[in-house]
Amino acid sequence: MALIEVSHLTRTFRVRGRPAVAAVDDLSFAVEPGEMVGYIGPNGAGKSTTIKMLTGILVPTSGSVRVAGVDPSRKRTQLARRIGVVFGQRTTLWWDLPLRDSFDLLQKIYRTDPARHRHNLEEFVELLALGDLLDTPVRQLSLGQRMRGDITAALLHDPEILYLDEPTIGLDVVSKGRLRDFLRTLNAERGTTLLLTTHDLQDIEALCRRVIVIDHGTAVYDGTLAGLHQQGGSTRTLVVDLVDEAPPISVPGATVRRVEGPRQWLSFPADSSAAPIVGAVVAAYDVADLSVQEPDIEDVIRELYSR
Amino acid sequence: MVDALVDFGRIARLWVRASMAYPASFWMLTFGSFVMTGLDFAAILVIFGRVDAIGGFSLGEVAFLYAGTGLGIAFGDFVVGRVERLGSMIRLGRLDTMMTKPVPLLVQVLADEFALRRLARIAQAGAVFAWAATTVDWNLSRVAVTVGMVVCGSLIFCGLFVMLASIQFWTADSAEAANAFTYGGNALTQYPLTVYPSEVVKVLTFVVPIAFVNWYPALYVLGRSDPFGLPGWLQFVSPVAAAVVLAATALVWRTGVRHYRSTGS
Amino acid sequence: MSPGLYVAIATRSFRRYSTYTAATVAGIFTNSAFGIILSFIYIAVWKASPHAGGYDVADALTYTWLGQAMIMPVAIWNGGTTDEFAERVRTGDIAIDFYRPVPPLGWYLAADLGRATYHLLTRGVAPSIVGALLFDLRGPASLAAAVGFAVAVPLGVTVSFGLRMIVSTTTFWLLDDIGPRTLHACLAMFFCGLTVPLVLLPDGLREVALRLPWASFLQVPSDIWLGKREGWAILGGLGQSAVWIAVLLGVAALLVRGGQRKLVVQGG
Numbered sequence: 037m038a039l040i041e042v043s044h045l046t047r048t049f050r051v052r053g054r055p056a057v058a059a060v061d062d063l064s065f066a067v068e069p070g071e072m073v074g075y076i077g078p079n080g081a082g083k084s085t086t087i088k089m090l091t092g093i094l095v096p097t098s099g100s101v102r103v104a105g106v107d108p109s110r111k112r113t114q115l116a117r118r119i120g121v122v123f124g125q126r127t128t129l130w131w132d133l134p135l136r137d138s139f140d141l142l143q144k145i146y147r148t149d150p151a152r153h154r155h156n157l158e159e160f161v162e163l164l165a166l167g168d169l170l171d172t173p174v175r176q177l178s179l180g181q182r183m184r185g186d187i188t189a190a191l192l193h194d195p196e197i198l199y200l201d202e203p204t205i206g207l208d209v210v211s212k213g214r215l216r217d218f219l220r221t222l223n224a225e226r227g228t229t230l231l232l233t234t235h236d237l238q239d240i241e242a243l244c245r246r247v248i249v250i251d252h253g254t255a256v257y258d259g260t261l262a263g264l265h266q267q268g269g270s271t272r273t274l275v276v277d278l279v280d281e282a283p284p285i286s287v288p289g290a291t292v293r294r295v296e297g298p299r300q301w302l303s304f305p306a307d308s309s310a311a312p313i314v315g316a317v318v319a320a321y322d323v324a325d326l327s328v329q330e331p332d333i334e335d336v337i338r339e340l341y342s343r
Numbered sequence: 344m345v346d347a348l349v350d351f352g353r354i355a356r357l358w359v360r361a362s363m364a365y366p367a368s369f370w371m372l373t374f375g376s377f378v379m380t381g382l383d384f385a386a387i388l389v390i391f392g393r394v395d396a397i398g399g400f401s402l403g404e405v406a407f408l409y410a411g412t413g414l415g416i417a418f419g420d421f422v423v424g425r426v427e428r429l430g431s432m433i434r435l436g437r438l439d440t441m442m443t444k445p446v447p448l449l450v451q452v453l454a455d456e457f458a459l460r461r462l463a464r465i466a467q468a469g470a471v472f473a474w475a476a477t478t479v480d481w482n483l484s485r486v487a488v489t490v491g492m493v494v495c496g497s498l499i500f501c502g503l504f505v506m507l508a509s510i511q512f513w514t515a516d517s518a519e520a521a522n523a524f525t526y527g528g529n530a531l532t533q534y535p536l537t538v539y540p541s542e543v544v545k546v547l548t549f550v551v552p553i554a555f556v557n558w559y560p561a562l563y564v565l566g567r568s569d570p571f572g573l574p575g576w577l578q579f580v581s582p583v584a585a586a587v588v589l590a591a592t593a594l595v596w597r598t599g600v601r602h603y604r605s606t607g608s
Numbered sequence: 609m610s611p612g613l614y615v616a617i618a619t620r621s622f623r624r625y626s627t628y629t630a631a632t633v634a635g636i637f638t639n640s641a642f643g644i645i646l647s648f649i650y651i652a653v654w655k656a657s658p659h660a661g662g663y664d665v666a667d668a669l670t671y672t673w674l675g676q677a678m679i680m681p682v683a684i685w686n687g688g689t690t691d692e693f694a695e696r697v698r699t700g701d702i703a704i705d706f707y708r709p710v711p712p713l714g715w716y717l718a719a720d721l722g723r724a725t726y727h728l729l730t731r732g733v734a735p736s737i738v739g740a741l742l743f744d745l746r747g748p749a750s751l752a753a754a755v756g757f758a759v760a761v762p763l764g765v766t767v768s769f770g771l772r773m774i775v776s777t778t779t780f781w782l783l784d785d786i787g788p789r790t791l792h793a794c795l796a797m798f799f800c801g802l803t804v805p806l807v808l809l810p811d812g813l814r815e816v817a818l819r820l821p822w823a824s825f826l827q828v829p830s831d832i833w834l835g836k837r838e839g840w841a842i843l844g845g846l847g848q849s850a851v852w853i854a855v856l857l858g859v860a861a862l863l864v865r866g867g868q869r870k871l872v873v874q875g876g
Contacts, residue, residue: 049606093442095604109604116445126436128443133361144353145446368787375790382797386804393808394656397649516630523641531645538652 037105038066039197039229040090045099047085047253059085061253062099067231069196072223074244074261075233082253083233087201090231091121104196117146120190124202127186129174135185136170139192146193153192160188163218180211187215191222197229198222204239216242237331249336262307270331270339271303274313279322287316298324306331350446354454362459369460376463380417383533384409384471398537403478404565405534410475411489411557412532413468415496416525421461423501425453426508430515438603448600449505485564488579492560495581499556502588503528505596512599528553537570544571555584613710614718621689621722632730635680639735643676647743661807662836668805670746671830673739675802677732681724681761682768682825684796686789689720690772694789697779697867706868713861717769724765749835756842760829763849767824770856771796777860780867800825821856824849 047060060082067073077083088094089101092108092115101108108115121128129138143153161167164184174182183203190198200219204212220243222228232243240247240261247264249257257264264270274290277299284292290304290313304313310328317323362369387409391402400408429452432438441451479485507521528551536544536558547554555577562569563578647669654665663671680687693716696702705712739745748754775792779785797803799822806817806827817823828845831837837845 088439091443093439093604095601112442113445113447116443119443121443123436123440126440128440130357133357137357137361141353141357145350145444368784371787372790375787375794378794379790379797382794382803385798389804389808389810390653392810393660394653396656398652514630516628517634519631520634520637523638527638527641527645530642531648534649534652538648540648543648 040067041102072230074240074247077250120195120198124205200232270306270336273329274302277325355457358457373460373463398535400535406475410472416529417464418497419500430511495585496556498585502592506592509599552584555581617718618722621719625726636734639676640738680727680731690776694776694779756832764824773860777863801827821852
């Protein structure tokens, strides 16, 4: 049996005066131990609702969830010992107290073997550079520092599964990079199963071989990332600012999507390199400036839907 | 069950340590709390400067009643008082966070920002009790009934606090209405129930059993017959009242949690 | 700094507080419950001593319900705009308030009066109707009493604002005003007569209590309403409140300015 099994999972919400909305609608997937799964979709697609059902916070309207063979909504406290959860937008730490106190309390609550706890703590403190921050109250930490604290807190008890709900939201580029490196190492060395919800495609590119795309509560794609780009036919965009207005640029491998005065938008397949196209444009036209835009998750999904 | 209590202690201890980091603030608040709860008794003393008895009860007897309900609400508030902040915890997303941890939800709610200063209320009620006790004619059975009174009174208030706070699973804005039952319940039992019409007392006996917090056991300890002519065995059934309240509380709390887990925040 | 500006501030504050309907209804319920409980207690007290403190039972009951009506307007516990002031000092946002065209004291006072008006009209009037339906209450003793009461109430709220503002300014120095706030609440609860009517206090203490600022919250307006203060005594009561307003607002203004200076020195 898979570590996480979701079968025809549905969660509807009734909002006063309006018909019921299905935040999650007939969702099914399975996750094996050691996988790193990206769970992506636009805002309001049902990502957080799924995580809440996987962790036992929300009860499904219909369908079933089994995590490590157990129904999370029935065995919440029992399952809690085997999972770690990181919420991007709020902390699981105790706000007014120093980090160190939160970690100590967690060791007691999770009944972690003290030696194992100490070992884990030392390792994470070093990997996540928390050494100077242990005595700082959580309330005084920056977002990035707090996130590192939250991740440590979620991992101290050696959970088999780590859920991350929008973990990189609000972080600067450098912090995002460090966080992604850490998660990759975690999965490689400890075999921790990772389920990561995000609407930042870069997170997925960096971390996940498998991607589940959720839109309006259903999985519209479940497979590899490369496959997603292919299937979604996702495109990158080259924005060219010509010196003077000109008719639509013609170069192999790219199509002009839009023209506004001297600016033109060219799209080309996401999995091919921009370099030859840039070279071709610059060689044949007078270019003042250009930039490359990455595919938006919304674009990818829109493409998927339009099929 | 034992695990839950142990975890409650661990979390609570953490907050106590944190509050002791600012001792001046802690002691100022504790003192303020002591005085604030003492004001009600000051009122009783002022009133007895003008009269010799209220509702047929003397100052010593009223003090005993006051102390009984005072200790009940003081212990209740000490253990479960934090549940009044439930609405705020929900609004801040703290409840979801709590549910990711392997500790029962209610335990975490009650231990959250545990405030040791609430001991002040216990001390204040205890002081009045100590004085009132000097006016009572004690024997073994009266001592037993008094112990039962304080224990059951505390359990009843614990139940009321949690039950009424559960409303905040549905609506946090109307939370203040709960005060009418908890602090109102305490206020009305500070005086002998003879000041109220008999219909009210019957409601307080058979519908919202606040009268068992102190009134009925006190009638026994003070050696008085029931002024409303209600049966004497009522003076011994506080444990039953407490059990009924706690059962209702468990039901309401569980329903509230179920509602929360079906609608999210 | 036209009066129109202050009225606008008060009106906006009134409207802001009027959005909390559920909380107001819950509050009316609670005020009514406490009013009922206290009424029965005082009926019993006055049965045992029918002319205690120069009141009869109808006076005492009226006083009780006036007390319940005044709790929110004078914001004994919290709920006044001075809470916001303290919070803004804590977060540092108070610096913005100092740039307004209206001095902070005036701003918060106008807002507090707007708030108090809302609370009086809702949590003041509604429980009073409940009280009047259930018990035998007294109306204002005369036209002069009604007018005097109508003036005494905003004066009482302003006195309370002055006291609360002084307490809140301690946030400039103490980071958290919860300590002073609690201690002030203890004094206020007792000396405004909500714990027990001031007329019941033993003679010496009563004379002192009647001169303290907290007497303006409830005792002075009630005595006017009940006709215990007549003729010049009405003006005397209002004058006492006015004197306290001058003193308290003066002290508050000094403290606010001191706090402002401290912020500037600290670098905001």
